[in-house]
Amino acid sequence: YEQITLFGLIVVGRRPVHYGPIDPVVSRELFIREGLVRGEIQSRAKCLTANQKLLEQLDELEAKARRRDILADEETLYAFYDARLPAEIHQTATFDSWYKVNSQKDPQLLIMREEDVLAREASEVTAAHYPDTLHLGDLALALSYHFEPNHPRDGVTLRVPAPLLPALPAERLEWLVPGLIEAKCIALVRNLPKALRKNFVPVPDFVKAALQRIEFGQGSLPQALGRELLRMTGARVSDEAWAEAAQQVENHLKMNLEVVDGQGKFLGEGRDLAELTARFAEASQAALAVPQTAKSQQPVEAKVFAAVAEKTQQNIAGLSMTVYPALVEENGTVKEGRFSTAAEAEFQHRRALQRLLMQQLAEPAKFLRGKLPGLTELGLMYRELGRIDALVEDILLASLDTCVLEGEDSLPRDGAGLAALAERKRGSWTEHAERLARLTLEVLKLWHGLQKRFKGKIDLAQAVALNDIKLQLSNLVYPGFVRETPAQWFKELPRFLKAIELRLEKLPSQVQKDRVWSSELGGLWAQYQNRLNKHTQEGKRDPQLELYRWWLEEYRVSLFAQQLGTKVPISDKRLSKQWSQVEP
Incomplete structure (x- = not known):
């Protein structure tokens, strides 16, 4: 900066001036070090773009190798420019003019090669070892x-x-x-x-x-x-x-x-796959959503729904991904959705078909709603859990699954296929529904009887066992349990509940033994629950995990009520072997 005075009076206090002519040696060094090496100048010289690209590539080599000894230091880069730049150049304008003329004679002027900037050879960093x-x-x-x-x-x-x-x-x-x-x-x-x-x-x-x-x-x-x-x-x-x-x-x-989302926009990052899957579940479904049209927003009707493909390709964030279309039930209505796993699509499609079958068989459904055996008793036994009409709906949907959908090689994927299947099997639905209603009443009576055992004064010595039983019961009988429980295990519920009755009868005489078993069962259930939560977040449906869950109930029978027998031979070793079959 310069200061101008007139007869001692300051006229200009601080005005920037070109430093080049004042100290050309220092100016040139600053220009090379700050301007060319550190990229602080605005220039269109192609050598600077090419050199920057090379340095970025080599910087990535260092990132891959996790070492900072591949790329040469700033002094080496300074020496490269210093050896090739005329002594009189110390500003951008002069540099650009000089480069424009001389690069026409020598297209490689000031363009660095790898050997100019490598401190050592990085032969260990190959595309095979560090793919892109x-x-x-x-x-x-x-x-x-x-x-x-x-x-x-x-x-x-x-x-x-x-x-x-x-x-x-x-x-x-x-x-x-x-x-x-x-x-x-x-x-x-x-x-x-x-x-x-x-x-x-x-x-x-x-x-x-x-x-x-x-x-x-x-x-x-x-x-x-x-x-x-x-x-x-x-x-x-x-x-x-x-x-x-x-x-x-x-x-x-x-x-x-x-x-990233469907358009490639950054959403977040982390190293825990299950946590990220859960955190971005909504974003995942949003990216998979069927394009919104007047037609797609209409609920799917049983008799007229168009064919739903088993899988299709969808462009997501620039990638052509395989996605799995399926019908989805939401709050009693059915629409078309898409999923990233075939297992989740199959599960959702099956539940949606149950709902559409209720539409397809509207007349017999109306009859059954008023004529199911034990309706009054069912309502009384279920009132602590919910309304009777919700229970009846669950019974009808679950019975449709076992009567119509069970045993089919493939589920219907269009209205005509569903109508043909419903017509073929409608004759046996009433019997299925009535049988399931009677079984449900038996389960609820046993459950209701067990609930009475928890009322009144509790012996503190039995508290651990009673807490374990309450947890077990809450996972056997709950709002919606009829539809949620697999049919082959639903019919075993009376035996599981009777095993709890026998356990309670024996409890006063084997408190210590029961406490040990309760501790073991608590650990096994927590292990199951953690894996189930993980699978739910990841959209997995693992039949081996479901089998393990019901084998836990059989294991309880073997511990507390051997006289009732088990559906399969069971032991802690068999449980452990089954756990090893579960998806991680």
Whole structure:
């Protein structure tokens, strides 16, 4: 800056002046260091764009390799420009003029090559080890890398449209990318309890040997690693120990998921697939929603609904995704929806067809609503749970499922198919509905009798058992239980309730034994409930988990009322084996 005075009077106090002519040496250094190396100038010179692109590529190499020794430092970049730039250039205008003329003679003028800016060769960073996409079926999802400890995106990030979250294989995400798998496995083993970890020392050597025999991306990473370590040492690591070790792994060794909506707009990110699936469930359904037209907003009618495809392609966030159309029941009306998993689509379609069959068979439905056996008693027994008309509706819908839909190789997907099926089986519906109503009354009578046992003074010694029984009952008989309980298990409810009666009769003489069993059953139920919640968030429908849930009831019968017998041979070992069949 300069100051101008006239006879000691300040005329201009602070005016910027060009520093180049004042100190051309320092000005040139500043121009190169701040302008060219750090990109602080506005210039259209193609060398600066090309060099910036090269540096970004090399910066990504460092992010992938998680090292800061690949790209040369600023002094090397400064030296590159210093050696090639004329001494008189120290401002943008002069630089642009000089470059425009001379780059016509030499198109590669001031354009850096990799060897100019690499501090070392990065041969370990290959496309195979650090891919830019993750292939899941026909989809290719973008991967990006970031190296900044404690940053939310540190590590590898997968860009995922919200509707694809439920279909993402959680086990595949454990493997990250080939270039990071060794570091992750070392971290997993080092996080094991010392008593286990000492079998695998030195850890890097054991991990390297194990990985040579493991096929990348197949199954569960901890289980695959555990099998090889067991083969090498004879030391077995339990699933629980691996799970605890995985929780302690640093964030950059867990896949980060960037979630986007149907248009590719950023919604959020995180490393917990189940939590993200739950958080963006609404966004997922919004992206899958059938395009709104006057026709699509009309409720689906039983006799006239058009064919619903089993699967179709939909463009979501620039990806052509396979989605599964199905009919959906909402508050008693049916409309068309789309789902990211075939299992969820099948479940929703079946429930919607039950509702449409009520429309298709309106006359017999009207008759049954007033003529079901035991209506008065049903109303009395159910009044603590809800209204009799809701119970009757559930009985009719559930009986339609067992009478009409059960046993069909494939569910009807158009009005004509549904009408033909309803006509073929309508003759036996009344019998099914009446049988289910009588069974429901039997269940409610047993349930009502058990409820009386909880009234009055409670023996504190029996409190643990009584709390366990109350929880069990609340998951057997509740508003809507007739329709929600699978038909093959609904008929077993009287036996399960009678087993509770026998348990209560024996309780005073075996309080301590009952307390031990209650503790075991509480843990098994919590395990089931946690997995069910996870599956619900992910849109999974696992028949093995449903079977496990009802085997828990059979296990209770085997503990407390052996004389009633069980539907299947059951024991804690059989339960554990069944749990191993459940989807993660």
